Amino acid sequence: MEDLRIATIGTSMITGQFLEAVGLVDGITFAGAYSRSLEKAEEWSRAHGADRAWDSLDALAADDSVDAVYIASPNLLHAEQALKMIGGGKHVLVEKPLGTTRAEARRVFEAAREKGVVAMEAMRLVHDPAWRVVAENLHFLGTLRRASFPYGKYSSRYDKVLAGEQTNIFDPAFATGALMDIGIYPLNALVLMLGEPDDLMCFADTVDVTGDGGTIDLCGTVLFDYPDAVATVSYSKVTDDRLPAQIEGEKGTMIVDSVPQPRRIEVFYGDGSSQVLPVPGRKNRTDHEVGNMEFEVADFLAACRGELSLERLNENTLAVIGIMDTVRLREGIVFPHDEG
Template sequence: MIRLGVIGTNWITDSFIEAAMKTGKYQLTAVYSRQLEKAQQFASKYGVNKCFDSLDEMASSNELDAVYIASPNSLHGPQAKQFIDHGKHVIGEKPLASNYAEVEALITAATDQNVVLFEAMKTTYIPNFLRLRESLPKLGKLRKVYFSYCQLSSRYGKYLNGENPNTFNPAFSNGSLMDIGIYPLSAAIGLFGEPNSFTAQGVLLDSGVDAHGTIVLHYTGFDVVISHSKVSDGLIPSELQGEQATMLVDGISECKSVMLHRPGEAAVDLSVSQEENVMYYEAVEFSRLIEQQHVSHSGLDRARIVSAIITQARDIIGVRFPADEQALV
C-alpha cells in the first residue's frame, strides 16, 4: 500500500483521491494546506489525522511514501524538488513544472534519489487514447491531424472585471497553452513523438499570458494543428485524416469516443468502456511504476518534449514567467 500525501485542497485533489482510492493501491495519510485549519477540514472528509501547514515538515515526514501536487503551476517544480530531495515519489499535476529547465532538474533529481517522478497527464493513460493509438494503421498514410481544446474559463469574467485570478496571472505560470493547450500537445507527442519542427502563435492578454493560440507540429508527411483557448468554448471534435480513413475523437483531453469513418461505409465506433473518473488510469500507472521501481519511464520522455515545445512557444509569442528567471535549488 502506497502511503499518499496531497498538496492542495481543491476539487481536482478530491477527484484524484477518489481515483486513487478506487485502485486499491493507496492509503491517504497526509494533507497540506498553507492554512492548517483548511487542511484539517479537507482531511476530515477522509478520516486523515496528519495535517501540515509546513512543506518542510511534510516532506521530511515518515507518514508518506508519495505526494500528489495540485498547487498553482508555478509551485509544481519547487514543491516536487523538495519532496524528491526527501526521497518521496511525486505525481505532479500538469504541467509538471514552469519550463523545460525545471523539468530537466526534476528528472535529474528523481534519478539521483531513485524515486518515481510522474506528470499527471491523464489523457495519455486512458483506454480510448490507447485505442486511438493502436488504431492509427487503420487510417492508412496519415496526412492531417487537427486537435482542438477550447474551454471558456470560469474565471475569465473576474479577469474582465479587473480582478487578477491565478489562471490569468503570469506569476503563477498560467495561460492557455500551459493550462489547456498542454492536453492536445501531450496527446500529439504521445501518439507521434517529437516533431521535426513546429510553429506557434498566440494572442496575449494585458496581464501577459496567452488567451488563446495555435501550435503546428511538423512531421514527415503530415502536420498536427493544435488549437487552444481559455476565452472561448469549442464544440468540434478532434480529427485525424489518413488516405484510407478518418478518425473523430470527442474531447481530446478525455477521449470520450473514437469513431472511424471510411468513404462509403457506415461509421465504426472504436471506443472502449472507461472509468467515469479517468484520473483512475494515471493513478494505476503511478502505482505500477513505484511497485516495479521504474524511475525511468516513457512519461518522462513525453513530459520533457512537451515542456521543451511549450517553453520555446512561449518565447515565440512573448509569454514570460517569473519562474523563468530562477533555477530550482
C-alpha cells in the same frame, strides 16, 4: 503488499477529484493534506478520511508515514515542491505542467532518478486506455497526412479579468495562461500519437493583465510540420471548443470526441464504411472529470511498485514542455522566474 500512502499539496477542486480517483484504485491510501493553514489542512484531511495534516513542507518531506505526494499547487511551485519532496525520499505525482520549462522538468526527473523514487506528471489523457485504442488502430488509416487536436474550456475566472480584477489563473507571476493550463492537453495528445514535430508555427491572443507588461495568453493555435504530415493544436481558456480531435490518413479518418477524456472513437473509411471502436476500462461512466483520473493513479502506483517504466512518458512530458517553451518564446509570454 502494503498500500502506498499518499499525501496531497493543494486543496482545490482538482485535488478533490484526485482523491475520488484514489478511492477507485486498490493499493493506495490518502495519508493527509498540506496547506499553509494547518486548520485548513486538518479540515481537508478529516473530510477525506485521513488524520494527518501539515503546514510545513519540510515536515511533510521528512514524515516517514508518507510514501508519496500529489502536488496540485500553482504551476510556479510545482517543480520546487517536487524537488523538496524528492529530497525527503518521496515519490511525486505532479499536476501538469510538471515544470514551467523543460530544464526545470528535467531537473525533477534527474533528482528522482538519483534518489531512487518516482516522478510523474499528472497528465491523465496519456494514461487513458482510450488513447491506447487510438494508437493501436492508426494503421487502419493508411499513411497519416493530417491531424487536429482542439481543446477549449471557458474559465469562469476570466470574468474577473474582464472586470479588471486579478486572479491567479490569469497571472504570469504564477506561470499560468491558456497554453500552460489548457494547451498542454492537446499537445500531449499530439506527441503521444505523432511524436515530436520537426518544426512549428504559432499564434496566440495575449493580454496585459497586470498593466505593467505581464502578458498572458487567452487562446492560441500551433501548426506542426512532420516529415509526411501536418497537424494543428488549438486551445482556449476564454471559449468552449466543441470540436473533436481528428486524425486523417489516406485510407480513413479517425474521430475522437474529446481530447482530455475520450468516450467515443469512430473511424470513417474511404469506401464509405465506418466503425466505432470500443473504449475499455471505464469504471466511472459519468461526465465527471474523475472518470479517467483513476488510470493515472493506477499507473503511478504501478511505477512506485516497480511494475511500470515511465521512461517514454517522461520523455513525452519533456517534449511537450519543450514545445511550450518555444511557443512562449515566440509569442512573448514571459514568466518572472524564466531562466535566461
